[in-house]
Amino acid sequence: MKNIKNLGRNSWAEVLKRPTNTYEDIEQTVASIFKEIQIKGDVAVSKYGSLFDGVNLNSFEVTPEEIAEAIAQVPNELKEAISLAKSNIERFHEAQKTGKIEVETTKGVFCWKEKRAIQKIGLYIPGGSAPLFSTVLMLAVPAKIAGSSQITLCSPPNKSGKINPAIVYAASLCGVTKILKIGGIQAIAAMTFGTETVDKVYKIFGPGNQFVTVAKQFATKFGVAIDMPAGPSELLVFADDTANASFVASDLLSQAEHGSDSQVILVSTSEKMIDAVSKEIDTQIKLLPRYETAQKAIANSRLILVETDEIALDLINDYAPEHFIICAENENFFIDGIENAGSVFIGNYTPESAGDYASGTNHTLPTNGFAKNYEGVNLDSFLKSMTFQKITPKGIQNIGKAIEIMAEAEGLQAHKNAVTLRLKELQKRTK
Amino acid sequence: MKNIKNLGRNSWAEVLKRPTNTYEDIEQTVASIFKEIQIKGDVAVSKYGSLFDGVNLNSFEVTPEEIAEAIAQVPNELKEAISLAKSNIERFHEAQKTGKIEVETTKGVFCWKEKRAIQKIGLYIPGGSAPLFSTVLMLAVPAKIAGSSQITLCSPPNKSGKINPAIVYAASLCGVTKILKIGGIQAIAAMTFGTETVDKVYKIFGPGNQFVTVAKQFATKFGVAIDMPAGPSELLVFADDTANASFVASDLLSQAEHGSDSQVILVSTSEKMIDAVSKEIDTQIKLLPRYETAQKAIANSRLILVETDEIALDLINDYAPEHFIICAENENFFIDGIENAGSVFIGNYTPESAGDYASGTNHTLPTNGFAKNYEGVNLDSFLKSMTFQKITPKGIQNIGKAIEIMAEAEGLQAHKNAVTLRLKELQKRTK
Numbered sequence: 001m002k003n004i005k006n007l008g009r010n011s012w013a014e015v016l017k018r019p020t021n022t023y024e025d026i027e028q029t030v031a032s033i034f035k036e037i038q039i040k041g042d043v044a045v046s047k048y049g050s051l052f053d054g055v056n057l058n059s060f061e062v063t064p065e066e067i068a069e070a071i072a073q074v075p076n077e078l079k080e081a082i083s084l085a086k087s088n089i090e091r092f093h094e095a096q097k098t099g100k101i102e103v104e105t106t107k108g109v110f111c112w113k114e115k116r117a118i119q120k121i122g123l124y125i126p127g128g129s130a131p132l133f134s135t136v137l138m139l140a141v142p143a144k145i146a147g148s149s150q151i152t153l154c155s156p157p158n159k160s161g162k163i164n165p166a167i168v169y170a171a172s173l174c175g176v177t178k179i180l181k182i183g184g185i186q187a188i189a190a191m192t193f194g195t196e197t198v199d200k201v202y203k204i205f206g207p208g209n210q211f212v213t214v215a216k217q218f219a220t221k222f223g224v225a226i227d228m229p230a231g232p233s234e235l236l237v238f239a240d241d242t243a244n245a246s247f248v249a250s251d252l253l254s255q256a257e258h259g260s261d262s263q264v265i266l267v268s269t270s271e272k273m274i275d276a277v278s279k280e281i282d283t284q285i286k287l288l289p290r291y292e293t294a295q296k297a298i299a300n301s302r303l304i305l306v307e308t309d310e311i312a313l314d315l316i317n318d319y320a321p322e323h324f325i326i327c328a329e330n331e332n333f334f335i336d337g338i339e340n341a342g343s344v345f346i347g348n349y350t351p352e353s354a355g356d357y358a359s360g361t362n363h364t365l366p367t368n369g370f371a372k373n374y375e376g377v378n379l380d381s382f383l384k385s386m387t388f389q390k391i392t393p394k395g396i397q398n399i400g401k402a403i404e405i406m407a408e409a410e411g412l413q414a415h416k417n418a419v420t421l422r423l424k425e426l427q428k429r430t431k
Numbered sequence: 432m433k434n435i436k437n438l439g440r441n442s443w444a445e446v447l448k449r450p451t452n453t454y455e456d457i458e459q460t461v462a463s464i465f466k467e468i469q470i471k472g473d474v475a476v477s478k479y480g481s482l483f484d485g486v487n488l489n490s491f492e493v494t495p496e497e498i499a500e501a502i503a504q505v506p507n508e509l510k511e512a513i514s515l516a517k518s519n520i521e522r523f524h525e526a527q528k529t530g531k532i533e534v535e536t537t538k539g540v541f542c543w544k545e546k547r548a549i550q551k552i553g554l555y556i557p558g559g560s561a562p563l564f565s566t567v568l569m570l571a572v573p574a575k576i577a578g579s580s581q582i583t584l585c586s587p588p589n590k591s592g593k594i595n596p597a598i599v600y601a602a603s604l605c606g607v608t609k610i611l612k613i614g615g616i617q618a619i620a621a622m623t624f625g626t627e628t629v630d631k632v633y634k635i636f637g638p639g640n641q642f643v644t645v646a647k648q649f650a651t652k653f654g655v656a657i658d659m660p661a662g663p664s665e666l667l668v669f670a671d672d673t674a675n676a677s678f679v680a681s682d683l684l685s686q687a688e689h690g691s692d693s694q695v696i697l698v699s700t701s702e703k704m705i706d707a708v709s710k711e712i713d714t715q716i717k718l719l720p721r722y723e724t725a726q727k728a729i730a731n732s733r734l735i736l737v738e739t740d741e742i743a744l745d746l747i748n749d750y751a752p753e754h755f756i757i758c759a760e761n762e763n764f765f766i767d768g769i770e771n772a773g774s775v776f777i778g779n780y781t782p783e784s785a786g787d788y789a790s791g792t793n794h795t796l797p798t799n800g801f802a803k804n805y806e807g808v809n810l811d812s813f814l815k816s817m818t819f820q821k822i823t824p825k826g827i828q829n830i831g832k833a834i835e836i837m838a839e840a841e842g843l844q845a846h847k848n849a850v851t852l853r854l855k856e857l858q859k860r861t862k
């Protein structure tokens with residue numbers, strides 16, 4: 001851990017620099033796999049599955065029998081936990097529905113805005129050591145509420161050709177329409193172009209390693225939208241003397257166990273708190289099964305002492321953390337002032353893991369400073385708004401002249417003419 | 432014009448294919464200009480301005496004197512027209528403000544969502560034959576309403592080193608904070624990295640030629656968000672026998688004059704209407720100053736006869752037009768059924784040019800079929816939503832067990848521990 005005191009503003013950028021990767025090399029690989037899958041479809045998907053996941057599959061779709069088997073394998077206790085989480089996620093995302101917005105901007109000019117679902121959604125769920133069935137909930141639940149009609153989920157199979165049962169269970173519970181045993185770059189490419197088995201989708205969501213990240217970015221070249229660019233996960237805690245050092249340490253460690261490139265930052269106005277948290281981390285970290293991963297992330301972490309809440313807030317907005325925990329007496333100052341963060345956790349009894357699983361907020365959030373310009377996944381991520389306008393004869397008479405003048409000034413005569421013809425017709429009628 | 436009757440469903444894709452460009456070559460140029468501007472800043476911006484815009488500038492910022500001069504140059508009549516348009520755009524975008532959404536998902540678990548402005552916005556406005564001051568209104572007005580604090584506008588200067596006065600006037604009227612005489616790839620690169628003169632921005636909006644389009648897409652690699660991918664403009668009109676052929680023809684031509692690659696489509700259930708529109712186009716096109724451009728676009732256009740409204744709607748949703756005009760007796764059928772369109776214009780007195788300039792809706796819309804997965808620019812394009820959660824001791828007791836079980840099942844012990852510590856502390860207290 002790096003202990004930093006009263007940092008000058010011009011060192012913020014350097015000290016808060018995130019561990020970054022360059023992806024130049026990967027892009028070549030991604031480009032060639034995309035090309036092959038675009039041309040050869042399932043055959044190429046199968047080839048890369050065999051190469052990267054070490055299992056040769058002829059059919060990728062999880063069958064109804066396999067779904068039944070997975071459902072049977074998930075312990076009841078876990079099913080109940082998932083059910084509670086799902087219900088909270090549903091409640092919070094249902095509440096995000098917005099109605100039609102309608103305005104008569106000028107007498108006779110009616111404009112309105114309505115939202116429609118993005119119909120074909122692709123979800124990517126990584127396999128590997130942590131089977132992220134919670135991410136299935138976070139993506140499929142709002143997709144379903146939005147009204148997307150086709151929800152495709154890809155996840156890499158293990159060596160026996162199976163997807164983790166909890167992932168399959170969550171997918172089937174949340175209304176995913178097709179579950180596919182496809183991982184990595186080949187999954188993103190298959191959803192981008194469509195193959196014999198895989199439907200082409202309009203928008204791809206979900207986390208993944210650096211290969212998946214580059215593949216998603218690459219997919220946008222072919223007109224597919226993505227949820228957001230991804231980077232390693234991160235947490236920033238602001239804690240003053242009212243915080244509980246042991247809780248804060250546990251939160252920092254829960255972020256650190258995600259990966260050795262996770263970033264963990266504590267900002268405090270209290271030197272005592274920093275020392276206490278630091279000691280707690282040393283104690284708690286030893287008990288973790290993912291000790292080595294956490295250790296590496298903690299080595300890169302920062303404990304930053306600042307003089308005032310105001311400086312703290314400026315620094316936090318400059319950093320734009322994915323997760324931001326506020327344990328402070330003056331919590332409203334931070335709630336009102338935070339401009340750039342993915343999700344905010346307030347008070348001593350609001351651990352980040354609550355939002356990761358079950359409070360109801362979404363855990364797919366902007367990392368890497370992207371909280372400055374991107375929002376986390378929410379109901380609107382699965383919708384697009386469309387505008388409508390209907391103008392009465394009186395209405396076009398009210399705004400027609402302005403349109404003619406502006407079109408003329410932009411040198412667009414045909415735009416002007418579309419209005420002129422209508423105004424003339426109305427003039428004729430009133431004569 | 433291609434006259435097409437009762438097209439089989441499996442020919443839709445082929446017949447509705449858009450004129451597309453490949454950008455492979457351009458990307459090399461873009462990459463090298465980006466690199467140079469990242470390293471050399473203003474010096475490189477100046478070099479490429481001299482190369483591409485044919486004018487060598489030492490300072491790029493439009494001065495207060497130049498703004499005053501531009502304001503004096505804009506005729507009063509145009510100022511009044513702009514004022515009416517601005518007021519309608521303001522009204523429609525103001526109405527799009529959304530309040531805090533708050534839900535107690537489980538007793539003691541409070542989740543809410545609030546929106547915050549994206550603080551640093553970059554606008555690109557093309558120069559050339561059509562000075563798109565209307566686009567300044569469409570982008571700067573909602574940015575201002577959203578609360579963005581820094582709005583940078585780049586537009587290429589002419590050979591005398593000036594930006595079109597109407598663009599400068601609109602920018603100053605709408606609260607743009609810095610107007611810069613920079614065009615093309617170098618403008619996008621400068622706003623991506625920041626230079627001595629140009630502030631780094633978080634999100635770039637605005638139309639442009641193929642170089643600008645590729646540059647914007649390229650900018651996303653460096654963490655800058657963009658409004659949407661761009662393609663040539665397009666219009667689809669559905670007209671039955673209640674339409675006015677002369678009005679329809681004028682709308683199709685107003686789209687056709689944008690560029691020779693614009694796409695213009697008429698879908699109708701009436702052969703009589705198709706013939707009448709076709710004749711009207713032939714008459715009206717001869718009177719247009721941009722005749723040659725329109726002629727080329729019209730040559731690529733399609734007049735499609737279908738048997739029923741239902742088939743028409745399916746075909747339109749499949750095409751996903753940027754602009755969609757409905758002139759039909761059964762207009763509600765199309766309003767309710769349209770899933771994929773940028774903006775919709777309803778009835779005989781609602782020309783597309785109304786939305787381009789003054790009705791109040793935004794004219795920055797998804798082209799190239801992107802209406803399937805992207806929305807047009809609206810107030811939310813300048814905002815990002817953030818989620819908050821605050822959990823009471825009772826609340827964490829209500830959902831803590833579920834979090835522990837799920838974290839354990841995902842193999843994330845530290846996530847579990849953050850909850851366990853808190854539950855234990857509460858247990859101690861109640862004893």
